[in-house]
Amino acid sequence: MLELSIQDPHFNEKMLAIDALHQVIDPELFVNIIDLGLVYDLDFSQPDQLVITMTLSTPHCPLGEAIEAGIHHVLEPFFPNRKIEVNIVWEPPWDFSMMTDEGRRQLGIEE
């Protein structure tokens, strides 16, 4: 799960990235990738790079390329000097418990 600490030296940049990533929708579930809990980590440690570690709701999802393109489109205007890299992982596997309350509400999932 993506965790954000105010002590983090890249706190402001991460907030900006998370806000932008709210615009990338998983077309299969109609919910953005942040509220789905698909994004595991944002790595700003390299000065010229931003690495997004994330997963997909379905392995080999045919819409994976569309999601990846969406990430590049929303982040590039905010971080023009960083190379955006999307790192897809399957561990830990995604499940519904990783969703935010807002994501659960949008999917109509009962508590």
Place this chain on the structure above:
Amino acid sequence: MADINIGKAPKNYAVLPFYAGGAFFLICIALALLWVVPELNGHYAAPHIVALVHMFTVGWASMIMMGATYQLLPVICEHDLFSSRLSLFSFCCVFVGALLLISSFWWFHPGWWMLSGGTLIWIASVAYLINVVGTGGRCDRHHIRKCLMVSAGSWFVFTTTLGWWTALQFVHPVSHVPIPTWLKIHAHVGMAGWFLQLISGVSTQLIPMFLLGKSKKSYLLNWAFVLQNIGLLSFVVLSWLIGIHAWIWISVALVVAGIVFHLAYLYDAYQHRVRKPLDLQMKHSLLSFLFLSLAILSIPVVYAFDHRWSIIYGMLLLMGWVSSLILGQTFKTLPFIVWNDRYKQWNGKFKVPLPRQLYSERRLQWQFRLYLASWLLLFAGIMLQNRILDYAGSLCWLGMSVCYGWNVIQILFHRVQIPEHAGTVYTRSALQRENAGH
């Protein structure tokens, strides 16, 4: 980007023609159904009824199932499709083959006309199997759904071979086995081998995915695979060697047990679903499995009573189980395929429509209502031998087909409208509001 291979969807030409072809044949079915109403209470082997059955099995069901496999198998195997060109080739063969075969049945022209249609469909089934085995062979891990899809593909080749062989018997009778026996084996292999096993593989992947439900009882699918195959294999071998006798019930029981395991898996996923409300597409799918259960329950009645029950049995399987599943799942798959093609590169650039906005929800609602009405009217019409009810049911089926075809065409010909401000980024709050509105 990681080395993990994601999202390499097959080329559009490998999948979309099958949906267009399926919609075309669904409308042909509706028109043919209106035409054959006076014959609905006759024998199921009458030429027009046989033509209608092949419109269902080859033109409609096989067409869509082949396309759906080409889209889904790479997801299951986590690998690219073996060959998109081979998929297109199989479409050309099955489409032309279906036209030739169905027309030869309709006007009853056994001989080169029927055989050439059968040959093209056989070539399509072989091309399909090569593609399925080629894709599955690259799969790194064992997967029971992959096994079901490969075995379904093998039975598909077998049933098209049997169909071709039976057509040959009309012209050059070289086998001592009577034609009705060949026809029964051909039909059962098509139903319990090709359709059942493919649906077992595909539905147990798609339905839990759309319901956001998971079943941990994958052993149920292993049993479904084993029992369905042993049952069908024993049916084929014994029918061929001895003919169809009372022992056939053992084979039937094995296949039915396999179906029960398949349905038990789906029920478990349904019970553990996270998304409680069911949309129309999922209602269509649930209805489909209800029809399958009714078809199984009606088997003893079909054997005990007259041909009227054979027609009902066929309706339960073709107009019920197979059609209802396809009518629902089309709108769970096709809009995503087209959306992915048209909007992949624009995602995040501007407010792109959602896949479900590519077709009319209202038309889908009418499709569902007309489908139910058609089914009830045709069932009552055949049971009561009432031609007016038959015509009313056929007209409802025509209306349902038009709704389906219209939506499919709307999706296939969807054009991207790029706004002038494409490239600017929307604020989060606007998008969130939009999302919450759905």
